[in-house]
Amino acid sequence: MCHTVAVTEGIDHTLRDRWTPSGEATALPGHATRWLRARTGLDPADTPAAPASVLAVADSALSEPARAALAEVVGEPNVSTDRQARLGRAGGLSYLDLLRRRSGAELAVPDAVVLPNSPAEVQGVLEVCVEHDLAVVPFGGGTSVVGGVTALRGDKRAAVALDLAHLDQLVSVDPVSRIAVLQAGVRAPEAERLLAAHGFTLGHFPQSFERATIGGFAATRSAGQASSGYGRFEDMVEGIRMATPSGEWRLGAAPASAAGPDLRQLVVGSEGAFGVITEVTVRVRPVPTARRYEGFVLDGWERGVAAVRAMAQYRGLADVTRLSDVDETEVSLALSGGLRTAALRAYLRARRVRRPCLLILGWEVEDGRELAWKRMASLRVLREFDPVTLGRTAGESWRHKRFAGPRQRDALLDIGVCVETLETATHWSQIAALWSSVRGALVGSLTTENRCPVVMCHISHAYETGASLYFTAIVPRDPVDPVGQWQQAKAAACNAIAAHNTAWGGPTGTITHHHAVGTDHRPWLEGEIGAVGAEVLAAVKERLDPTGILNPGKLVPGCDQNGGRANST
Numbered sequence: 001m002c003h004t005v006a007v008t009e010g011i012d013h014t015l016r017d018r019w020t021p022s023g024e025a026t027a028l029p030g031h032a033t034r035w036l037r038a039r040t041g042l043d044p045a046d047t048p049a050a051p052a053s054v055l056a057v058a059d060s061a062l063s064e065p066a067r068a069a070l071a072e073v074v075g076e077p078n079v080s081t082d083r084q085a086r087l088g089r090a091g092g093l094s095y096l097d098l099l100r101r102r103s104g105a106e107l108a109v110p111d112a113v114v115l116p117n118s119p120a121e122v123q124g125v126l127e128v129c130v131e132h133d134l135a136v137v138p139f140g141g142g143t144s145v146v147g148g149v150t151a152l153r154g155d156k157r158a159a160v161a162l163d164l165a166h167l168d169q170l171v172s173v174d175p176v177s178r179i180a181v182l183q184a185g186v187r188a189p190e191a192e193r194l195l196a197a198h199g200f201t202l203g204h205f206p207q208s209f210e211r212a213t214i215g216g217f218a219a220t221r222s223a224g225q226a227s228s229g230y231g232r233f234e235d236m237v238e239g240i241r242m243a244t245p246s247g248e249w250r251l252g253a254a255p256a257s258a259a260g261p262d263l264r265q266l267v268v269g270s271e272g273a274f275g276v277i278t279e280v281t282v283r284v285r286p287v288p289t290a291r292r293y294e295g296f297v298l299d300g301w302e303r304g305v306a307a308v309r310a311m312a313q314y315r316g317l318a319d320v321t322r323l324s325d326v327d328e329t330e331v332s333l334a335l336s337g338g339l340r341t342a343a344l345r346a347y348l349r350a351r352r353v354r355r356p357c358l359l360i361l362g363w364e365v366e367d368g369r370e371l372a373w374k375r376m377a378s379l380r381v382l383r384e385f386d387p388v389t390l391g392r393t394a395g396e397s398w399r400h401k402r403f404a405g406p407r408q409r410d411a412l413l414d415i416g417v418c419v420e421t422l423e424t425a426t427h428w429s430q431i432a433a434l435w436s437s438v439r440g441a442l443v444g445s446l447t448t449e450n451r452c453p454v455v456m457c458h459i460s461h462a463y464e465t466g467a468s469l470y471f472t473a474i475v476p477r478d479p480v481d482p483v484g485q486w487q488q489a490k491a492a493a494c495n496a497i498a499a500h501n502t503a504w505g506g507p508t509g510t511i512t513h514h515h516a517v518g519t520d521h522r523p524w525l526e527g528e529i530g531a532v533g534a535e536v537l538a539a540v541k542e543r544l545d546p547t548g549i550l551n552p553g554k555l556v557p558g559c560d561q562n563g564g565r566a567n568s569t
């Protein structure tokens with residue numbers, strides 16, 4: 001099937017100075033701005049994005065023979081060196097990406113955008129790129145927050161953004177085995193729509209749900225909000241089809257296998273550095289017909305962590321399990337405002353809760369009986385920790401707003417706030433220590449005489465042996481060096497994770513639980529996987545991508561260390 005549409009169809013990638021897919025702005029309520037001013041020292045200033053038309057973009061370095069060869073494979077309308085199309089694929093959606101796109105500074109813009117229409121065309125594009133010495137940056141939803149889609153050229157002549165938007169089909173469904181084959185460019189909402197027509201759901205709901213793709217999830221080992229029930233994305237992957245410069249690779253013959261190491265795990269998480277995923281065979285489940293979300297408050301982070309651990313270790317985890325620390329709970333209350341919040345504060349005082357930590361539990365299952373059984377299993381464990389029950393309103397309110405965070409980030413950026421997240425994971429025995437050192441590193445780095453950061457954390461992915469820690473930092477933006485302000489804080493947090501590992505005599509905290517490595521975590525990866533691990537990754541890359549065209553500067557430590565920025569402005 002050949003698409004003949006222009007390269008800007010679907011989500012408008014030119015609207016990438018903010019998260020909101022349609023580009024509309026969300027304003028913060030007045031009480032939230034007042035709270036930020038009092039708490040952080042913010043002086044709200046309107047700092048709108050530079051319109052894309054004023055951003056300086058260098059001319060494309062793609063040669064005419066290379067462009068013609070690419071067009072020969074995918075068709076003329078599906079190769080573009082147009083400024084707008086290239087700008088739209090210039091980087092991901094981290095705080096720094098948005099900041100750079102708003103100012104135009106240090107933006108790495110690809111030299112061309114290519115949209116293949118089939119797995120065979122992806123293979124053909126790779127062959128052209130090898131022949132013409134072009135770097136290839138696979139681009140799914142472009143929601144990477146770790147520099148995964150930054151258009152680095154490495155030592156190549158030009159960088160091509162390989163946008164998978166046209167690989168948007170549900171290829172097949174096997175309802176008996178409960179598996180489905182989806183093309184890599186299918187966005188999460190569309191995947192749910194296509195599967196729902198067959199009575200199934202994937203159950204993968206990351207906060208980036210609206211924009212991210214099946215191929216991107218597989219390439220980054222993504223984890224959704226319902227990971228306790230449905231598993232992380234790698235748990236859902238049954239099979240993979242991937243185009244590589246060394247030929248096509250298909251993996252996943254059976255639900256389980258002892259035929260050597262599981263090579264699917266080399267591909268899941270390969271971040272476009274080993275090949276381009278074109279199809280993913282996923283495990284699916286029946287669409288839930290029974291659903292219930294509830295809120296609880298526990299007194300103190302330590303007690304909350306102990307409660308989640310107990311639920312994880314005694315088969316009581318809800319499908320969605322999310323525990324906020326004291327600061328995150330305080331921010332949620334402050335941003336909500338209103339009479340209901342005031343009443344809640346009074347109620348918690350009356351119940352003698354001094355350090356409230358919000359816990360959201362959500363169950364999504366096939367029928368009411370299973371729901372009652374699973375809910376009972378969670379509450380049986382939770383009861384031991386003396387929770388204050390907030391009921392379904394609090395739970396449903398969280399569910400209703402669960403994709404709203406990035407929209408709030410847009411609004412915060414508009415009033416001069418530095419707001420960014422980072423995540424890690426460790427074993428239960430080290431949760432308290434790692435939480436304390438990462439938090440301390442962020443607070444230490446972001447505090448100045450007149451700026452006071454809010455650093456908050458939650459657990460949203462829990463396992464029998466440990467959990468993730470997801471930090472959010474909010475602080476007035478440094479007007480002189482806004483990029484450096486966050487880069488230093490992020491480095492301090494990553495160094496704190498590395499130091500934690502040294503203190504515990506070996507890797508126990510990871511540099512990333514689900515955001516992936518990209519460019520941003522690469523300096524710390526070898527510390528986690530060891531020198532031999534780094535050599536294994538390099539050897540796999542060498543075998544699959546001998547000329548190094550695939551995603552230079554990402555994932556593989558030491559390989560093409562400088563990456564080289566394409567079209568830096």
Ligand SMILES: Cc1cc2nc3c(=O)[nH]c(=O)nc-3n(C[C@H](O)[C@H](O)[C@H](O)COP(=O)(O)OP(=O)(O)OC[C@H]3O[C@@H](n4cnc5c(N)ncnc54)[C@H](O)[C@@H]3O)c2cc1C
Pocket residue numbers: 019092093094137138139140141142143144145147148149164184185205206207208211212213214215216217218219220221222223224225270271272273275276277278406514515516518551554
């Ligand atoms: C606001 C926000 C919230 C987020 N919340 C979550 C969350 O809850 N959970 C979570 O896991 N992540 C989250 N993320 C991170 C991001 O959404 C995930 O990493 C996601 O899996 C990326 O999917 P994508 O389709 O956008 O991939 P992209 O950003 O386009 O690409 C990500 C990486 O994968 C590579 N890649 C993409 N497609 C392919 C392919 N077909 N073949 C080979 N390589 C490919 C790219 O080159 C890049 O290195 C969030 C990001 C944002 C901005």
